[in-house]
Amino acid sequence: MSGGGWRGRWFASPREATLSLVLLGLLAWTLPGLLRWALWDARWGGDAEACRAAVGACWAFVGEKWRLILFGLYPPGEQWRPALAMGLLAAVAAAAVWRRRPLWGAWAAVLALDAWLLAGGAGLAPVPVSRWGGLPLTLLLTVIGLAGAFPLALVLALGRRSPLPVVRLLATGYVELIRGVPLVSVLFMASTMFPLLLPPGFGLDKLARAQLALVLFVAAYLAEAIRGGLQAIPDGQYEAAAALGLGERRALATVILPQALRASLPAITGIAIGTFKDTSLVLIIGLFDLMTATRAALGDPRWLGFSAEAYLFAGSIYGVLSWALSRAGRRLEERG
Amino acid sequence: MSACVRQALLLALVLGGLAWFGHNAALKLAEQGVSGGFAFLGREAGFAIAESPLAYGPGDSYLRALAVGLLNTLKVAAPALLGATLLGTLVGIGLRARNRLAARLARAYVEALRNVPLLLQLFLWYALLTEALPPPRQAWQPLPGVFLSGRGLFLPAPGAHPAWAAAGWGLLAGLAAALPAGRWRRGRRGRGVAMVALVLAPPLAAWLAAGGLGAWTLPALSGFNFVGGLVLSPEFAALGLGLTLYSASYIAEIVRAGLDAVPAGQREAAAALGLKPGQALRLVVLPQALRVIVPPLAGQYLSLVKNSSLAVAIGYPDLVSVANTAINQTGHAIEGVAIIMAAYLSVSLAVAALMEVYNRRVALRGQA
Numbered sequence: 139m140s141g142g143g144w145r146g147r148w149f150a151s152p153r154e155a156t157l158s159l160v161l162l163g164l165l166a167w168t169l170p171g172l173l174r175w176a177l178w179d180a181r182w183g184g185d186a187e188a189c190r191a192a193v194g195a196c197w198a199f200v201g202e203k204w205r206l207i208l209f210g211l212y213p214p215g216e217q218w219r220p221a222l223a224m225g226l227l228a229a230v231a232a233a234a235v236w237r238r239r240p241l242w243g244a245w246a247a248v249l250a251l252d253a254w255l256l257a258g259g260a261g262l263a264p265v266p267v268s269r270w271g272g273l274p275l276t277l278l279l280t281v282i283g284l285a286g287a288f289p290l291a292l293v294l295a296l297g298r299r300s301p302l303p304v305v306r307l308l309a310t311g312y313v314e315l316i317r318g319v320p321l322v323s324v325l326f327m328a329s330t331m332f333p334l335l336l337p338p339g340f341g342l343d344k345l346a347r348a349q350l351a352l353v354l355f356v357a358a359y360l361a362e363a364i365r366g367g368l369q370a371i372p373d374g375q376y377e378a379a380a381a382l383g384l385g386e387r388r389a390l391a392t393v394i395l396p397q398a399l400r401a402s403l404p405a406i407t408g409i410a411i412g413t414f415k416d417t418s419l420v421l422i423i424g425l426f427d428l429m430t431a432t433r434a435a436l437g438d439p440r441w442l443g444f445s446a447e448a449y450l451f452a453g454s455i456y457g458v459l460s461w462a463l464s465r466a467g468r469r470l471e472e473r474g
Numbered sequence: 475m476s477a478c479v480r481q482a483l484l485l486a487l488v489l490g491g492l493a494w495f496g497h498n499a500a501l502k503l504a505e506q507g508v509s510g511g512f513a514f515l516g517r518e519a520g521f522a523i524a525e526s527p528l529a530y531g532p533g534d535s536y537l538r539a540l541a542v543g544l545l546n547t548l549k550v551a552a553p554a555l556l557g558a559t560l561l562g563t564l565v566g567i568g569l570r571a572r573n574r575l576a577a578r579l580a581r582a583y584v585e586a587l588r589n590v591p592l593l594l595q596l597f598l599w600y601a602l603l604t605e606a607l608p609p610p611r612q613a614w615q616p617l618p619g620v621f622l623s624g625r626g627l628f629l630p631a632p633g634a635h636p637a638w639a640a641a642g643w644g645l646l647a648g649l650a651a652a653l654p655a656g657r658w659r660r661g662r663r664g665r666g667v668a669m670v671a672l673v674l675a676p677p678l679a680a681w682l683a684a685g686g687l688g689a690w691t692l693p694a695l696s697g698f699n700f701v702g703g704l705v706l707s708p709e710f711a712a713l714g715l716g717l718t719l720y721s722a723s724y725i726a727e728i729v730r731a732g733l734d735a736v737p738a739g740q741r742e743a744a745a746a747l748g749l750k751p752g753q754a755l756r757l758v759v760l761p762q763a764l765r766v767i768v769p770p771l772a773g774q775y776l777s778l779v780k781n782s783s784l785a786v787a788i789g790y791p792d793l794v795s796v797a798n799t800a801i802n803q804t805g806h807a808i809e810g811v812a813i814i815m816a817a818y819l820s821v822s823l824a825v826a827a828l829m830e831v832y833n834r835r836v837a838l839r840g841q842a
Contacts, residue, residue, distance in 0.1 A: 153751075154573050161575050304481035308488060318819040320780035322794050323811060330807035334502050335495040415591040422787055429593060445601030453590045453598070460589035 186441050199444040200451045203435035207452060210271015210426040210434075216263060220274040223252040227277060235466040249281070267345055271426030273455065275345075279352060279417040279427065284360075284410055286353035291360035296390075298365055309361075316358035321419050324355045329423040348420045352413070359409050367402030368394070407467025411460050418456075428452060499808060508805045515540070521799055523791045525707055536800050543796030544817055550713050550790065551782045555775055557718035562725025567755070569730040580726065587723035593784055595720055600712035600788045610699050619692045621700060627711055628693035631704035635689035637681050644677030651676070709790035713782065721778045728770045732763035764836040772829030776822050783818075793817055 149155040179194025182201070189196035200207075209217045230248045234241045256274065258264035270278075297309030316324070328351035332342060342350070371394055379389035399406075418429035426434070432452040436445055503510060515537040522532050526542045527549060568580030587595070604624050608614065613623035621628040632638055652672045681689075693703030706714075736759050744754035785792035794814055801810035 157571075157573050158575055161573075161579060302477055302481050304485050308484070315815070315819070318776075318822040319815045320783035320794070320818060322783040322786060323814045323818065326794070326798060326801070326814070327811045330801055331499075331811055334499040334807060337498050338501060338505075411589070415589075418591040418593045419784070421593065429591065432594075433597070443605055445605060446598065449594055449598040449601065453594050456591055456594065457586070457589040461585070464589075 189441075189444070195447050196444045197447060199435075199441050199447050202441065203438070203448070204451070206272075206435045207428070207431050207448070208272045210275065210431045211269050212271060212274075213263075213265060213269065216258075216265060219255045219258075219262065219265075220270075220272070223255040224274055224277060226251060226255075227281070231466070235469055238470060252278075267343060270345070272431045273428045275426060276414070276417050276428040279349060279420065280410075280414045282349055283352035283356050283413050283417070286349070287356035287360050290353065290357035291364055292395075294357060294361035295364035295368060298361070299368060313358045313361050316355060317362070321351075321355050321416055322422055324351045325419060325423050327351065344423065344425060348423060348425050352417065352420075355416075356409065356413050359412070360406065363402045363405035363409055364398065366405060367398035367400070370401040371398055403467065403471050407464060407470075410467070411463050414460060414463060415456060428455065503805075506805060510806075510808070512809055514800075514804050514806050514809070517804075519800070519803075521803070523796065524789075525710065525791060536804075539796050539800065540793065540813060540817075543791060543793035546790065546796075547779075547782050547785070547792040547794075547817075548821075550710060550717070550785065550792065551779045554714050554717035554721065554782070555778055557714075558721035558725055558774075558778060559771075561718065561722035563729050565722060565726035566729025566733065569726060570733050584723045584726050587720055588727075592716060592720045592781055593787055596712055596716040596784055596788050599716045600708060603708040603712050610695060613695075613700075619690065619703070621693055623700075624708065625699055626708050627706040628700045629704040629706070630690035630692050631702070633689055633691035635685070637684035637686035637689040640684035641677040641681035641686065644680030645673070647680075648673040648676040707790075709785070709788055712788055713785050713790050713792075717778055717781060720781070721774060724774050724777075725771065728767055728774060729763070731770075732765075732767035733759060735766040736762045761836070768829065768833045768836055772826060772833070775825050775829065779821055779825060780818060 149158060175194050177194075179192060181189045181192045181194065181196050181198050183198050185198070186196075189198055205214065205217065209220055212220055226248045230241065230244045233244065254260065255262070256265065256270055256278075257267070294309045294313055297305045298313065300306050300309070325348060328347040329344070332347050332350070336342070375393055375397065376389065379393040384393065417427055420427050421430045421433065424430070429452065432448050436442075436448050500510070516535050518533055519536045519539040520532050521539070523530055523539060523542050525546065527545045528538070528542050530538060530542050565580045565583055568576045569584065571577050571580070607622060607624040610621070610623045610625050613621040613628075615621055619630040652669055691702045693700040693705070740758055740762065741754055744758040745751075749757065782792060783794040786795040786798060789795070797810045797814050801807050804810075
């Protein structure tokens with residue numbers, strides 16, 4: 139029997155059997171305690187007092203705080219709006235991945251609708267940007283961060299391959315500088331230095347500054363991914379485009395870039411997931427994203443000490459969405 | 475328009491933009507009464523730093539405070555690099571293990587850790603280390619002299635004792651003995667073990683003879699906390715643990731990709747030569763996989779060093795955290811950010827250069 143059933147798979151040789159037994163022992167040692175904590179001894183409802191009396195996890199805390207964690211300080215009565223905004227975003231993303239088309243128009247329409255849903259006006263109660271928070275803010279930072287970084291990354295990637303030395307030097311210098319420093323330092327630069335660099339009388343709010351920092355940071359990594367894709371294009375493609383009488387720009391737009399972007403898709407997926415996770419760093423400069431909202435929920439003096447539950451809840455949201463992103467990337471790669 | 479003119483225009487545009495930013499910054503700083511420049515580095519910092527490899531007090535200069543921050547960054551990054559490499563290699567081999575249970579567990583580990591932000595993981599480890607562990611009075615004692623409590627991990631530290639000097643002399647003697655013995659048993663089995671034993675036995679014997687077992691200072695409970703011994707703060711432990719576990723999940727995928735890049739024929743050939751699976755992995759597969767592994771591994775090492783800057787979120791006094799305090803106190807934002815960036819760029823370049831040297835050693839040579 140190929141595979142050999144469970145005996146052949148786990149106990150094929152003394153070595154395999156030892157390894158299996160050690161691993162099974164490890165599981166037997168850790169898993170029951172973990173399950174008891176997370177499920178059997180857990181409290182699923184009740185107040186903080188009941189939770190503190192229990193030995194297991196306090197999922198009642200998540201039940202009490204999930205709105206704060208998901209939506210931040212957004213007015214409770216209006217939270218259907220960010221929920222709907224996220225639903226629209228998920229729908230257009232799913233449609234684009236499913237049909238393997240960019241759907242530019244649908245994206246633009248959804249982003250405009252989402253902006254209206256979040257900000258209000260024209261029939262909806264206005265909600266100031268400072269009240270936006272939670273998962274919608276995290277998704278907003280991710281989507282606009284990637285979309286804003288893309289054109290800059292394209293310019294940088296082409297610039298690094300330019301025959302003109304000044305262009306090459308500027309593009310290379312920018313990419314290597316940004317890739318050499320941590321995102322935290324770029325966010326600090328945005329929160330402390332950007333206000334100094336603008337002329338008197340002009341200001342950017344905290345969200346715009348963090349968004350700009352994210353765009354500048356992601357663009358450097360995205361540029362390297364696109365450059366990798368450009369390098370994978372054989373010279374014959376350039377020559378063939380020239381032989382067809384295409385000018386340099388049309389050759390780039392219709393022949394080279396579509397192939398290069400396809401080749402760099404796995405790297406771009408990785409960067410998209412990285413950007414989604416990296417948005418959590420805006421906590422450090424005080425924006426109210428999913429990570430900050432989770433910390434805020436933990437700060438309630440009536441419900442102190444349920445950190446593990448809150449982090450596991452927020453972590454599973456990040457985990458599921460990251461996993462969905464990687465799945466989407468894989469589906470786009472296997473374009474038939 | 476010729477290429478030269480276009481490039482000159484682009485350069486003028488970039489430099490002009492930078493000059494405009496500089497002009498705006500100068501105006502605003504003058505308004506706030508802050509004078510630019512790095513002279514503030516010599517002034518008294520006036521803040522305490524919780525843990526410091528250097529002697530440091532609030533009376534010391536900003537420069538010294540930043541040096542402490544940089545050393546703290548290196549102090550947490552170095553062991554995390556080592557730990558992540560070992561764990562990542564193990565999990566990476568596990569991902570391709572024939573044992574299904576091992577492969578499943580390795581896959582679960584990678585997916586669970588790679589898909590969740592490092593910052594969240596750091597907060598979780600920090601919460602577990604500070605909230606779930608008992609207070610010092612009820613500290614766990616897994617080994618004699620080792621205490622685990624919500625205030626940190628307390629270990630025995632090498633104390634002032636002649637045994638350490640004896641061990642040092644013993645090590646010199648062992649090396650001196652090993653050098654002429656280097657040619658002995660060349661190419662024979664067990665040579666490596668014999669050489670290691672030759673180098674390590676004299677210092678161990680000398681250390682034991684001089685009473686090395688008593689050469690430790692043990693942590694002891696005094697009031698509400700431990701004194702003496704070696705202390706690993708919860709901040710350090712959470713950051714080190716988080717960086718290690720998170721980076722290991724990326725390194726595991728890099729190792730797996732390296733193993734996949736070695737053709738199956740190589741394993742089969744090794745088996746045909748009579749090598750056992752472990753020997754085949756060590757002598758045939760890994761050396762070839764390293765050529766694929768090392769370049770992305772270098773990138774992962776750089777990420778780890780940069781990720782250590784998340785220390786600021788859990789209160790470990792790394793470079794970014796110290797520089798942030800300095801910026802808030804002095805208003806020298808541009809200089810502070812420039813110092814952070816210069817420091818990370820130097821560390822990144824150093825790590826990249828070291829990895830490049832190693833890469834040359836493992837790269838394929840003399841390809842016909």
